[in-house]
C-alpha cells in the first residue's frame with residue numbers, strides 16, 4: 001500500500017500500525033511524538049492498534065522546546 | 069484614503085514603505101501604532117521579533133524576561149550587544165528598540181512568567197509572542213492565552229530546525245490540542261543541550277513578528293490550524309494541518325484546566 005508520510009509518498013506492507021511506522025521511520029523521541037492520520041489526531045494509546053490503510057496521510061508532530 | 073493629518077512628516081517618512089502597501093496604508097499603520105504586543109522571552113526568538121515590531125511602529129511592546137545578557141546569548145540574540153553583558157535583557161532590549169524607533173513605548177517586565185503573574189502580564193495586550201525556551205512556560209502561556217481569549221504565536225527552535233503555530237481564539241487548535249502536556253524533564257533535548265544555529269531564531273522569530281503584524285492589520289492568512297516547520301539543512305518549509313482536539317484539557321468541550329498551572333521542570337537557559 002502507498003502512504004504519504006511527512007509529505008513523502010512511499011510503499012509499505014499492508015497491515016502496518018502507527019506504532020510500527022514510527023519504528024520504521026526512526027522517529028525521534030518516539031514516546032513523545034504526536035501523530036495525525038488524515039488530519040485527525042491518533043490518540044496516544046492507540047498507536048499499537050491503529051492499522052493504516054492505502055492512501056492514508058500521516059504527519060509526525062514533534063515537541064520543540066528551544067527559543068531563548 | 070483615510071486622513072494622513074494625524075501623521076507627522078517624520079512618521080510619513082519613517083513608515084513610507086508600509087504606507088505604500090495597499091494592505092497597510094495609513095489606516096493599517098494607525099492600527100500598528102495603536103497595537104500592544106507582549107513578547108515573553110527576549111532571547112533567540114524574542115530578539116528578532118522585538119526588533120521588527122519596534123521598527124514597524126507597534127505602539128506598545130512589552131518585553132518579559134528575568135535573565136541578564138550572557139556571552140553565550142550573543143551568537144543568536146541580536147538585540148543585545150557585547151557591551152550589554154550582565155545587563156538585564158529587558159533593559160538591553162528596550163534600549164535597542166528605542167534606538168531604532170524612539171516613538172514607541174517599551175514596557176520591560178524583569179520577571180519569569182509564572183502561574184501567579186501570567187494573567188496580569190498578558191492583560192491589556194492584543195497579541196502575545198511566546199519566545200520562551202522551556203515546556204512549562206510554553207504550556208503556561210498557551211493556557212493563559214486560551215483562558216483570557218488572547219491570540220498568540222507559539223514557536224520552538226533547536227539545532228537546524230524550527231516550527232511555529234498561531235492560536236486565534238475560537239478559530240482552530242491551541243498548543244495543548246497538539247501536545248497534551250509537557251514531556252518529562254530531559255526527555256526531549258533543549259537548545260542548551262543540543263545547540264541551535266543562530267540564524268534559526270532570526271527566521272522563526274521574524275515569522276512570529278509577521279503573524280503579529282498580520283493579525284493586527286487583519287490581512288492575509290494566519291497559522292491558526294497549521295504548524296509551519298522549517299528544516300534548514302534540507303532547506304524545506306512544510307505547512308502541516310492541525311486538527312482541533314475536542315477533548316483538549318484547556319480549549320476542549322469539557323476543559324479540566326480553568327486556571328494557569330506551573331509545571332516543575334528544569335529549564336534550559338536560566339542562569
Ligand SMILES: [Zn+2]
Pocket residue numbers: 241242243244245246313316317318319320
Ligand atoms: Zn486546545
